[in-house]
Amino acid sequence: MRKIDKNYDALLSTQYKTWVNNYESKNKKHPESRTYYDDVAMELYRCQLGVCAYTERWICPQELYDSALWVDGKYISDDSAEYQRVEHSGEMDHYDPHLKKNQYWLWSNLFMIDAKINSIKNNNQPLSYLKPDLEDYTPEKYFEYDENTHRFIPNTDKDETTRNEIQYMIDNVLFLNHGVIRGDRRDFINDIKLKIRNKSKYKVDRFFTAVSWCIDF
Amino acid sequence: MKISKIEIKDFHQFKDFNIDLTYPKGHTKEGQPLDKVCFIGQSGTGKTTLLELISFQMYRQITNIIKKIDSHVLIQNSTFEIVLKGIKYKLNVIWNDGLAWNYDLINDHNNTEIIGNARSILASWHEKKINKLIYFPSTLNYDLNIENNKELFISEVIDFSQHKVANVWNLILDKIQKYQEEELQIRQEISKTVEQSSNNLETIQKALKKLEVWKNTEFNPIKDVADNCLDKLLANFKLKVKTELDIKTKDDIGFIKVEDYNKNEIPNGLWSTGTKQLILSALPLYLLKPKNTIILFDEPERSLYPDLQRTIVDYYSSLGVDCQFFYATHSPIIAASFDPWEIIELKFNEEGKVYREVYYEGENHIDNYKWNPKLMRWDDILQKVFDLQDDGSLLRREKLNELATYNVKYRKLEKKGELGKAEAQEIIKKVEKLSKELSSWN
Numbered sequence: 001m002r003k004i005d006k007n008y009d010a011l012l013s014t015q016y017k018t019w020v021n022n023y024e025s026k027n028k029k030h031p032e033s034r035t036y037y038d039d040v041a042m043e044l045y046r047c048q049l050g051v052c053a054y055t056e057r058w059i060c061p062q063e064l065y066d067s068a069l070w071v072d073g074k075y076i077s078d079d080s081a082e083y084q085r086v087e088h089s090g091e092m093d094h095y096d097p098h099l100k101k102n103q104y105w106l107w108s109n110l111f112m113i114d115a116k117i118n119s120i121k122n123n124n125q126p127l128s129y130l131k132p133d134l135e136d137y138t139p140e141k142y143f144e145y146d147e148n149t150h151r152f153i154p155n156t157d158k159d160e161t162t163r164n165e166i167q168y169m170i171d172n173v174l175f176l177n178h179g180v181i182r183g184d185r186r187d188f189i190n191d192i193k194l195k196i197r198n199k200s201k202y203k204v205d206r207f208f209t210a211v212s213w214c215i216d217f
Numbered sequence: 218m219k220i221s222k223i224e225i226k227d228f229h230q231f232k233d234f235n236i237d238l239t240y241p242k243g244h245t246k247e248g249q250p251l252d253k254v255c256f257i258g259q260s261g262t263g264k265t266t267l268l269e270l271i272s273f274q275m276y277r278q279i280t281n282i283i284k285k286i287d288s289h290v291l292i293q294n295s296t297f298e299i300v301l302k303g304i305k306y307k308l309n310v311i312w313n314d315g316l317a318w319n320y321d322l323i324n325d326h327n328n329t330e331i332i333g334n335a336r337s338i339l340a341s342w343h344e345k346k347i348n349k350l351i352y353f354p355s356t357l358n359y360d361l362n363i364e365n366n367k368e369l370f371i372s373e374v375i376d377f378s379q380h381k382v383a384n385v386w387n388l389i390l391d392k393i394q395k396y397q398e399e400e401l402q403i404r405q406e407i408s409k410t411v412e413q414s415s416n417n418l419e420t421i422q423k424a425l426k427k428l429e430v431w432k433n434t435e436f437n438p439i440k441d442v443a444d445n446c447l448d449k450l451l452a453n454f455k456l457k458v459k460t461e462l463d464i465k466t467k468d469d470i471g472f473i474k475v476e477d478y479n480k481n482e483i484p485n486g487l488w489s490t491g492t493k494q495l496i497l498s499a500l501p502l503y504l505l506k507p508k509n510t511i512i513l514f515d516e517p518e519r520s521l522y523p524d525l526q527r528t529i530v531d532y533y534s535s536l537g538v539d540c541q542f543f544y545a546t547h548s549p550i551i552a553a554s555f556d557p558w559e560i561i562e563l564k565f566n567e568e569g570k571v572y573r574e575v576y577y578e579g580e581n582h583i584d585n586y587k588w589n590p591k592l593m594r595w596d597d598i599l600q601k602v603f604d605l606q607d608d609g610s611l612l613r614r615e616k617l618n619e620l621a622t623y624n625v626k627y628r629k630l631e632k633k634g635e636l637g638k639a640e641a642q643e644i645i646k647k648v649e650k651l652s653k654e655l656s657s658w659n
Binding site: 058061082089091092115116118119120144145146147148149151153156167171175177178179180183184 | 564565566567574578579580597599600601604605606607608614617618620621622624625626629
């Protein structure tokens with residue numbers, strides 16, 4: 001689970017920003033309308049480089065969050081484009097589900113995650129210190145990776161209680177070792193290794209953390 | 218007539234639901250309707266509803282689900298694209314003081330000759346007296362007492378959710394009886410010859426030879442079913458079709474008889490559900506010899522052991538000519554008989570609406586598919602296609618986490634140059650033990 005830079009000041013969706021700021025400044029409940037869904041989703045994909053915020057599985061083509069698609073602070077979908085705005089396999093997750101009720105569109109609480117994971121995660125809340133956009137968050141601090149089983153584990157330097165709570169997150173909330181994800185990650189890493197061995201071209205566009213921990217470039 | 222697209226605008230769990238049922242780019246049949254389709258997905262996603270919608274939308278057959286739901290809403294929300302002799306039509310059912318099936322030519326042809334030709338092709342298809350759709354529901358009627366109902370099998374739609382499958386035996390009863398009568402007649406001639414010419418060995422041999430030649434040349438309907446359809450399937454149960462029958466009248470024939478390898482007949486009442494399922498699925502297709510037919514199978518894996526499940530889809534395909542098969546299944550083994558573009562995986566989105574999960578990245582081209590169930594291991598299919606979270610029980614997951622932790626700890630000691638320490642030796646022992654317990658963990 002890589003660190004994500006969600007710089008609020010750099011948002012291209014300025015219309016959304018004005019809209020949500022208005023509610024925040026007046027301490028008013030956010031409406032549930034989906035007017036800015038695409039603005040927020042695509043902006044999140046920009047920050048997340050098109051991968052699931054937790055599992056780092058590739059879920060959105062770059063063409064969908066290209067900065068050229070924002071016009072006058074609004075995300076514009078092009079119906080004639082090769083990729084349509086719905087052609088991604090992510091869903092919006094509220095990191096702290098309790099904030100959903102009043103601050104549904106709060107930027108800092110939102111991440112795009114794999115729809116497969118969202119469907120089984122329900123409203124389980126990840127540990128607050130594992131929030132990937134926290135300033136002091138780094139994956140090394142909390143996780144390690146076993147290249148043989150291709151599983152993430154809690155950092156073995158942590159005390160047992162912390163390791164147990166992180167392990168619970170890995171297995172039941174973040175699903176970092178979900179069978180499908182783990183299999184995809186294993187295949188992706190092995191494929192890159194093969195390409196390096198064969199001196200073929202390769203592109204790392206997903207599973208950034210595990211790849212960087214398994215391969216010396 | 219084959220279906221190339223299904224659209225449902227708004228009906229219960231379906232909202233703007235749209236599935237393309239054609240071969241992808243790069244395929245030799247690119248753009249043509251798929252020959253076989255496999256619906257998979259969680260219970261409630263609508264696999265059976267789609268099968269039954271096909272039978273109603275295409276041929277007005279009112280099946281169990283259609284009876285129970287507000288079918289007017291469903292069909293008025295549904296549009297099919299169909300292909301007949303290379304011509305594409307859009308099929309809508311319209312309610313206007315009654316239901317009307319409306320076919321529009323796709324491609325916006327202005328050429329009156331083309332339009333006329335398309336209409337006459339469609340009209341001649343509707344006039345054809347052939348089986349256009351066969352439906353095998355998940356719960357087949359296993360009653361093996363046959364009733365005299367030949368009419369059913371000349372109808373446009375054969376719906377086995379409403380009719381006994383065993384009645385299909387009617388299709389060859391006359392042939393069996395004729396065969397038996399002829400055999401009896403030749404045998405009577407032999408008895409007569411033996412009686413009249415008991416000292417003339419050559420005459421007796423000649424009469425016997427006649428029976429042998431007759432048996433070799435005459436079409437034996439039961440032996441045909443045995444050799445070309447059922448025996449290879451029944452071999453899985455160490456059974457075969459009984460071909461030597463002692464029949465006096467047509468009523469004695471009854472349904473197909475099965476025996477073990479020691480020629481002991483197994484009474485119908487003792488057939489296993491797997492045996493019934495297999496016979497009652499394969500036999501109708503073999504006897505009806507479907508051509509240009511849409512064939513619907515709901516949960517064909519029922520009561521079948523995995524080794525049989527892996528063979529049936531290809532086998533059923535071999536029994537039809539230019540047919541389009543639709544399967545709904547929960548079985549990864551059945552799914553492994555399909556190319557990835559033939560699998561329609563139905564999933565719920567955030568709002569509880571159903572969508573199709575596609576297996577390709579980028580353009581719908583055969584080279585862009587992430588995986589191919591035909592090339593995958595069973596456990597891989599379970600995980601990647603059926604989204605199973607773990608590769609075993611919860612205990613196995615705990616043990617795998619343990620193993621991963623020891624591996625990481627060992628590597629850390631290795632980096633520090635501390636493999637000589639007792640701790641490293643202890644870890645090696647634990648890793649070896651866990652690896653043995655877990656078997657095939659990578």
